[in-house]
Amino acid sequence: MTGHSVKHSTFTLERTYTASPAAVFAAWSDRDTKAKWFAAGDGRYSLDFRVGGTEVVHGGDGDGGGDEGGLVARSEYHDIVPDERIVYTTALFTDEVLSTVSLTTVRFARDGDGTRLLLTEQGTFLDGREQPEWRERGTGDWLDALGREVAPR
Secondary structure: OOOOOEEEEEEEEEEEEOOOHHHHHHHHHOHHHHHHHHOOOOOOOEEOOOOOOEEEEEOOOOOOOOOOOOEEEEEEEEEEEOOOEEEEEEEEEEOOEEEEEEEEEEEEEEEOOEEEEEEEEEEEEEOOOOOHHHHHHHHHHHHHHHHHHHOOO
């Protein structure tokens, strides 16, 4: 054995928002809006929201220290159905070393006057650089931030 490991994990998160599916979807598709709830503090954040488009977000140093450049997530959009569905893949790098690869599906459905969002992520976690529970917790945190962004003011 080489000492390398692979862990697979799937999780599903559900949120209900008071905003319409169109408004919640728009918060994913508009770069400036998404930066507020998804990439706050990342001046290099980029979003090209279209099939074949990419998104890049930079995080801390990989050890929780907050320095620029250690964590980089690069996503590619594969399927977009306005106000209904987004499918994308993400490669997460820690200090330029691949840590995880994931496939994410986000579905939006009307729920009364609001939106029911269902996010399912299937991940491959490499060599213990990230743990599935960290990813699930972080994803839940940014879905909560999305809820604050789309909440009526």
